[in-house]
Amino acid sequence: MKTGMVPLTTIQLHSTDLNALQDELSRRKAEAPALFAGLPCLLSLADLPTDVAGLQQLVSLLRQHGLALIGVRSCPAELATELASLQLADFGQASRPPRSKPAEETPDKSTTDESGCRRAVKVHEGNVRSGQQLYFDGDLYIIGMVSPGAEVLATGDIHVLGVLRGKALAGIKGSPDAIVSCVHFDAQLVAIAGHYQLFENGHALTNQSVLVRLDDDQLVIKGAEK
Structure with a gap:
């Protein structure tokens, strides 16, 4: 096994209205079909009011549009037990990225x-x-x-x-x-x-x-x- 850093797209929803999301996802997929084809991504649940049934519907909708949803960020405790059945990993709480520092081995660059x-x-x-x-x-x-x-x-x-x-x-x-x-x-x-x-x-x-x-x-x- 070999560890490494792999950048992932995080999806931040501002609504749980399935009809509105269906329309928006269809529009964006039509604009960039290649980007939606198997794109590995995470779903942020921060400030997103949803229950188990709502989470199941959101995950299903995203996957129907070709997104390879592999995990969630900021998952509420009451939804954590549902992640395994949806084949989702828990990537913990979302946080602001730390400020970059110059690499020690090349301080002049x-x-x-x-x-x-x-x-x-x-x-x-x-x-x-x-x-x-x-x-x-x-x-x-x-x-x-x-x-x-x-x-x-x-x-x-x-x-x-x-x-x-x-x-x-x-x-x-x-x-x-x-x-x-x-x-x-x-x-x-x-x-x-x-x-x-x-x-x-x-x-x-x-x-x-x-x-x-x-x-x-x-x-x-x-x-x-x-």
């Missing part, structure tokens, strides 16, 4: 975010091949290509000094100030702090140098100034 916290920096030399996933807790620089079907994830920024053809997910612990940049843009998906956009039909800035940032919960993609 760090950046500072808007809150003043220093973030560690990793430089990956070489291509990230299809089917590979590269994760780093800090800012990630890739000197090479991110191939179609590859994923690069970071809690900070992601900079691809080459062609981005796969998926790039920055600020995955909820940092809205994170950015994604690349020399040649041809991505399948880009996300910042959980806000994502798929590019199944390409983009107007394909094969150009771009900078992606979050502005009022909307992804903004800008080409490099000439």
Whole structure:
């Protein structure tokens, strides 16, 4: 057995109205069908009024839309005994992610975010091949290509000094100030702090140098100034 850190999407519901959830999930799935196909995720039960029957219905609805629900966060004590029958793991209470600290082995390689916290920096030399996933807790620089079907994830920024053809997910612990940049843009998906956009039909800035940032919960993609 080998332990490791695997980032998971957490679903935070603001309603238990099944009809409303059905409509919203259908809409989002239509926008991004590839993202919903077997996406491993957790369900946050924090401040979500529900009983055993309600939890069963929510889990069933999420799974019907292709989400691979594997566990819950902030589960009330009265629902804990129901998790085993739903094949769900208890991931404990949700908490705010700790502020990143610079890696001790590379104290000279760090950046500072808007809150003043220093973030560690990793430089990956070489291509990230299809089917590979590269994760780093800090800012990630890739000197090479991110191939179609590859994923690069970071809690900070992601900079691809080459062609981005796969998926790039920055600020995955909820940092809205994170950015994604690349020399040649041809991505399948880009996300910042959980806000994502798929590019199944390409983009107007394909094969150009771009900078992606979050502005009022909307992804903004800008080409490099000439």
